[in-house]
Each structure stands twice: as C-alpha cells, then as structure tokens.
Amino acid sequence: MAEQSGGKAVFLTGDLMRHVTRMSLTTSIGLMAIFAVDFIDMVFISMLGNDALAAAVGYAGTLLFFTNSINVGLSIAAGALVARELGAGRTEQARQFGTSVAVLGILFGLTVSVIVLFNLTFFLSLLGAKGEVLRLAARYVSIILPTMWVMAVVMTGMAVLRAYGDARRSMQATIYGGVANAVLDPILIFAVGLGLDGAAIASVIARICILIAAVTPAIRVHQGFARPSLGQVISDIRPVRAIAIPAVLTNVATPVGNAIVIREVAQFGTDAVAGMAVIGRLMPVAFSVVFALSGAIGPIVGQNFGAGQFDRVKKTFLAGVKFTAFYVCLMAATLFVLRAPIADLFQAQGETRALIYLFCGPLALASFFNGVIFVANASFNNLGHPVYSTWVNWGRHTLGTWPFAVAGAYIAGAPGVLLGQALGGVIFAGLCWFLVRRVVSKLTAPQTVDPFAGQNRLQVLFGRRGW
Structure with missing residues (x-):
C-alpha cells in the first residue's frame, strides 16, 4: 500500500487505473463496514416484528443524512x-487547512445539532x-444527533488520510467502528432489551471509536494537523x-432528493416506507465502491x-467512469441472483418485497449513472469549480427527482417513484459528462490560488477559465 509521512505526493506517477482501483476499494471497504452495520441494524429491527420501527429508522435516516451532508x-x-497543497509541495499549508476545517466542523456540528433538536418534530x-x-x-435521532461534531472531525481526519494517499488507515478507522457497532447491536437491542434505543446507542459508541482511529494516525504518521490557532482558522475561512459552501450545498441536495x-412513497403506506428503509440500507452496502468514488478520485485529481x-x-476521470461501469455490472448481476434471499432476510412481504425486487433488478444498473455524477463532482471540487457540483446535485435532486x-x-405507484428517480439520474449523468469534458479541456496552467479569491464568481466561471 502506498503511504506517506512527510508530505510526499504519491499520485503524480504510476498507473492511474491502479490508483483509482486501490483508492476506491480500500475506501469502500471502510464505508462498507459502516453501511453493513446499518444493514444489520435493519435486520435486527425487522426481527422485532414491528413495521413502525423500520419506518421510523427510514425517516430518521433521511434526517441524519441531511445533517451529515454538512x-x-x-x-x-x-x-x-x-491534496492540492501537497501536490504543489506546500506541506505546512496543507496541515493548516486540515486543522481549520476540523475546527469549523466542530463549530458547525454543535450549532446544527442544537437547531435540529429544538425543531425535531417539525x-x-x-x-x-x-x-x-x-x-x-x-x-432515535435525539440519541445520535448530538455526536454530529464527532463525525465532523472523523470525516475531516479520513479526508486528510486519503489526501496523503493513506487509504488503508482511513479504511481501518471505519472498520474498527463497524466492528464495535456490530458487536454492540445484538447486546443492546436484544440482550439488554433496549430495542431501537440500543441501535442508536451502539452507533454513538461506534462514532467515538472511529474518531480515535482516524485522527490518531493523521497526527502521528503524517503530521496532517497543526496546533489549532484562532487566527489561522479565521485566515483560512476564505x-x-x-x-x-458549494460542497455542503451539493451534499445537502442528496437528502433533499431522498426526502x-x-x-412520495409514504402515500402508499407503511409497507412501502419500510421497503424504502431496507433499500436505503442495502444500496450503500452493495454499492459502497460507487459511493467511495468521490473520496477516492478526489486526492488523485487534486x-x-x-x-x-x-x-x-x-485520464483519472475516464478511469473512474470505466471502473464504475465494471463494478456496477458485476454487483447488479449478484443482486439479481440473490434478490429472493435478501427479501426473505427482512421477512419482506407485499409492497416491501416488490420494492426490494425492483431494486435488485433494473434499478441496480442505474447506479452507474450515480457513479458518473460522483466522479464528476470530485473532479469539479478539485479543479476549482465546486459550484458546478452544487448546480448538478441540486438539479438532479429537484428537477431530476420531483x-x-x-x-x-401516478403511473405505477411506489415502484414508479423509484423508477422516476432513476430516470432523472440518467439525464444528469449525461450533463455531468458534458461539463467535465469542457472543464478538463480548458486546463492549461496550474492554479496556485483560491479560484474565487478577489474575483467575481461569474468571471471565474465564464471569463477566466475560457468558457
């Protein structure tokens, strides 16, 4: 595994498909550890024999997804x-940026948690x-949400590790948390008898485990963080x-689309919502590699x-798209073969079973288009055009969803909702392809400053970049 400790940039040489594959697989293994625990949570909760519990987790998951998007x-x-500073050889500035984002994440995490908790029912x-x-x-939400600031530091730490090319330690951090959650789930849900509360408490403890496992190597191995300084944080805000801001807006769009x-599915009853909740846990487990693409491709591009x-x-963008196509086809075939055992695992009947079968069939192939959007967004964010990610994601999750x-x-009931959502993804994946091709075709000189500093944003988008 390629690793760094001194600010060395490892993605400037070597085969790009190998870099993309290694970063995607190692990052996805870590993500899969977390998603698999969510999946197991849903299995355990389904064993309690109450569809209201599964539906509650579905609603709670949507709201928590929204807050975690920040x-x-x-x-x-x-x-x-x-990653950009490491590529340019400015290791000290790289440390400062990592520290400033972590501090800002703590502040935002505490603020957002308070606001949401006071308006939770609404x-x-x-x-x-x-x-x-x-x-x-x-x-369920009231137990997990106060640890939002913990996840802010966790995700910053893992992003720093990946920026240094250390996808292995980033992966290990999430695996440790996933193991802790998987061990605690049956104990707290069944043995202690806490039910849904037990699942939430297990998630909180797992987050703390990941925090320790992610931040420790980022500091000790790579010196990826500096001592926090209020003055430095203020100077780095710009x-x-x-x-x-564009990245947060970009990611907030996803839970808006899910909401x-x-x-729309809720109008077809609790069984339909329960089916959505199962799909919401199954999708990231099956397609964790696709979900990992943004984090995996970003450091290579940067x-x-x-x-x-x-x-x-x-070439990195094209390698990411090719990798996505291969993986999605392989996983879609696997899901199709296993669709009946998966539905049986959740004791799914009626509408719930129909939705699971739909996901394990044609909808699985639609994940390719989500992958194209993820790769494109990573390219935009690392090439000084984060606002494009914002436009694309909001368009995809509003005009491309509702x-x-x-x-x-109207045409096909609850299954039609999911099919309609998938069709919107196809359209916006095509738009992403067009935009990325235009952006990369105009790259002619290194960018050494903040793309928006001292410039009018319209100049950046349409003047200075040759549009």
Missing part, C-alpha cells in the same frame, strides 16, 4: 485543499412521519469557504492538478 461537504474541502413531520412512527424516529422520494499534470487529470417521482407514482 460534514461530508466540509471533508470534501479538507481533502481538496490538502422536521420529521415534513418528511411525512406521523403518530407512533414520528415518536420513535424522534427518539479558501475553505470557496470549496466548503422528496420518501414523501495532487495532479496542484502539480500541473493536466493530462493525468483527464417531477419524475410524481409522474412515476
């Missing part, structure tokens, strides 16, 4: 800035939760903001961009 956006800023009601399901979802879908190796930047989901619901 952390994802900040980690994207950390990864992009650190937010869950907007998603369509009612009665007992609303009460259960609110209790370059961090240039990437973080639209789950609200280091080569910082070093001015633009031909490798272009009208298609509504039409699908």
Whole structure:
C-alpha cells in the first residue's frame, strides 16, 4: 500500500487505473463496514416484528443524512485543499487547512445539532412521519444527533488520510467502528432489551471509536494537523469557504432528493416506507465502491492538478467512469441472483418485497449513472469549480427527482417513484459528462490560488477559465 509521512505526493506517477482501483476499494471497504452495520441494524429491527420501527429508522435516516451532508461537504474541502497543497509541495499549508476545517466542523456540528433538536418534530413531520412512527424516529435521532461534531472531525481526519494517499488507515478507522457497532447491536437491542434505543446507542459508541482511529494516525504518521490557532482558522475561512459552501450545498441536495422520494412513497403506506428503509440500507452496502468514488478520485485529481499534470487529470476521470461501469455490472448481476434471499432476510412481504425486487433488478444498473455524477463532482471540487457540483446535485435532486417521482407514482405507484428517480439520474449523468469534458479541456496552467479569491464568481466561471 502506498503511504506517506512527510508530505510526499504519491499520485503524480504510476498507473492511474491502479490508483483509482486501490483508492476506491480500500475506501469502500471502510464505508462498507459502516453501511453493513446499518444493514444489520435493519435486520435486527425487522426481527422485532414491528413495521413502525423500520419506518421510523427510514425517516430518521433521511434526517441524519441531511445533517451529515454538512460534514461530508466540509471533508470534501479538507481533502481538496490538502491534496492540492501537497501536490504543489506546500506541506505546512496543507496541515493548516486540515486543522481549520476540523475546527469549523466542530463549530458547525454543535450549532446544527442544537437547531435540529429544538425543531425535531417539525422536521420529521415534513418528511411525512406521523403518530407512533414520528415518536420513535424522534427518539432515535435525539440519541445520535448530538455526536454530529464527532463525525465532523472523523470525516475531516479520513479526508486528510486519503489526501496523503493513506487509504488503508482511513479504511481501518471505519472498520474498527463497524466492528464495535456490530458487536454492540445484538447486546443492546436484544440482550439488554433496549430495542431501537440500543441501535442508536451502539452507533454513538461506534462514532467515538472511529474518531480515535482516524485522527490518531493523521497526527502521528503524517503530521496532517497543526496546533489549532484562532487566527489561522479565521485566515483560512476564505479558501475553505470557496470549496466548503458549494460542497455542503451539493451534499445537502442528496437528502433533499431522498426526502422528496420518501414523501412520495409514504402515500402508499407503511409497507412501502419500510421497503424504502431496507433499500436505503442495502444500496450503500452493495454499492459502497460507487459511493467511495468521490473520496477516492478526489486526492488523485487534486495532487495532479496542484502539480500541473493536466493530462493525468483527464485520464483519472475516464478511469473512474470505466471502473464504475465494471463494478456496477458485476454487483447488479449478484443482486439479481440473490434478490429472493435478501427479501426473505427482512421477512419482506407485499409492497416491501416488490420494492426490494425492483431494486435488485433494473434499478441496480442505474447506479452507474450515480457513479458518473460522483466522479464528476470530485473532479469539479478539485479543479476549482465546486459550484458546478452544487448546480448538478441540486438539479438532479429537484428537477431530476420531483417531477419524475410524481409522474412515476401516478403511473405505477411506489415502484414508479423509484423508477422516476432513476430516470432523472440518467439525464444528469449525461450533463455531468458534458461539463467535465469542457472543464478538463480548458486546463492549461496550474492554479496556485483560491479560484474565487478577489474575483467575481461569474468571471471565474465564464471569463477566466475560457468558457
């Protein structure tokens, strides 16, 4: 495994497909550890024999996804800035950026947690939760949400590790947390008898484990963080903001789209919502490699961009798309073969089973288009065009979701909602392909400053970049 300890950039040489494959697989293994525990959570909760519990987890997961999107956006800023500075040979500035993003993540995590907790019933009601399901979802969220600041530091630490090319330790951190969660789940849910509360408490303890496992090597092995300084954080706000705000907005769009879908599905009953909750846990386990692409491709693009190796930047995007196509086809075939055992595992019947079968069939192939969007967003964020990611994601999860989901619901019920959502993804994947091709074709000189510093944003988008 390629690793670094002194600020060396490892992605400037070597086979790009090998880099993409290694980073994607190692990053995805870590993600899969977390997603697999969520999957096991849902299996255990289904064993309790109450569809309201599964539906509650579905609503809670959508809201927690929304809050965690802020952390994802900040980690994207950390990864992009650190990788770019390492590629340019500015290791001290890379440390400062990592530290500043971590501090800002703590502040945002604490602030957002307080705001959401005081308006918890309101937010869950907007998603369509009612009665007992609303009460259960609110209790679940209230246990996990106060650790949002923990996840902010966790995700920044893992982004820093990946920026240094150390995907192995980033992966290990999430595996440790996943193991802790998997061990605690049956103990707290069944042995102690805490039920849904037990699943939430296990998740909190797992987050703390990941925090220790991610930050420790980032500091000890790579010296990836500096001593926090208020003055340095304030001075770094501008370059961090240039990437973080569009990245946060980009990632917030995803739970907005999910909220639209789950609200449309909710009109078809608790069984349909339970089916969505199962799919929501199954999808990231099956396609963790696709979900990992943004974090995996970003450091490769960022280091080569910082070093001015633009031909490798272009080839990295194409390698990411080819890798996505191969993996999605392989996993879609696997899901199709295993669709009946998967449905049986959740004791799924009726509408719940129909939705699981749909996902394990044609919808699985649609994950290729999600992968193209992920690779494109990573390219935009690391090439000084994070606002493109924002436009694409919001378009995909609003105009590319709501009208298609509504039409699908009218034509084919709950399955039509998912099919409509998938169709919107196809359209916006095509748009991403077009935009990335244009962006990389205009790269002619290294970028050594914040793309938005001292410039009008419209000049950046349409003037200075040759558009």
